[in-house]
Amino acid sequence: ETGVTQTPRHLVMGMTNKKSLKCEQHLGHNAMYWYKQSAKKPLELMFVYSLEERVENNSVPSRFSPECPNSSHLFLHLHTLQPEDSALYLCASSQGGSGADTQYFGPGTRLTVL
């Protein structure tokens, strides 16, 4: 398996459910990212991890909880979501460290909150 993978690809959940999104990168990168992509809007950066340490948290509601157990895996735990949280959730990775890095994306999880 190569690149960045995400599971599940599609998820439908009720507002009271708890679910988790998984991301795995096979590129040997040190930084991983969660983005939210809504229709006709710019990508919104949610969280950044570098060497398993969270370095960015862009005022994301606490109903989204990230976890990075190692440099290859990233999770996004979801609980008591709202319908406006329905979107495509993209994971990305990059080499990390200082300087301008190219980010490589997974195919995303299409989340629908009922």
Next chain:
Amino acid sequence: GQNIDQPTEMTATEGAIVQINCTYQTSGFNGLFWYQQHAGEAPTFLSYNVLDGLEEKGRFSSFLSRSKGYSYLLLKELQMKDSASYLCAVMDSNYQLIWGAGTKLIIKP
């Protein structure tokens, strides 16, 4: 505030040339990226410009003018498979990517 502007949608004909513009206002500049995203798929990296000028990569070229806060992506010999959204993103002084909303390109036979 930081802002990236690109057209929402463009239409072009198979075999033709199309230019997708991107203008930006950011806190600092550490390069500009173009990504391609087919519907339901991952954004894929196309190009990175940090110096002024044109970078050519096969049928795709990307141009940057830092003084004007302007870039364009030029696609030549358009093919149906080029139908996709094209995302412009600028890396600011904190090395954070600021994204445009994307340009949906429709190719007609």
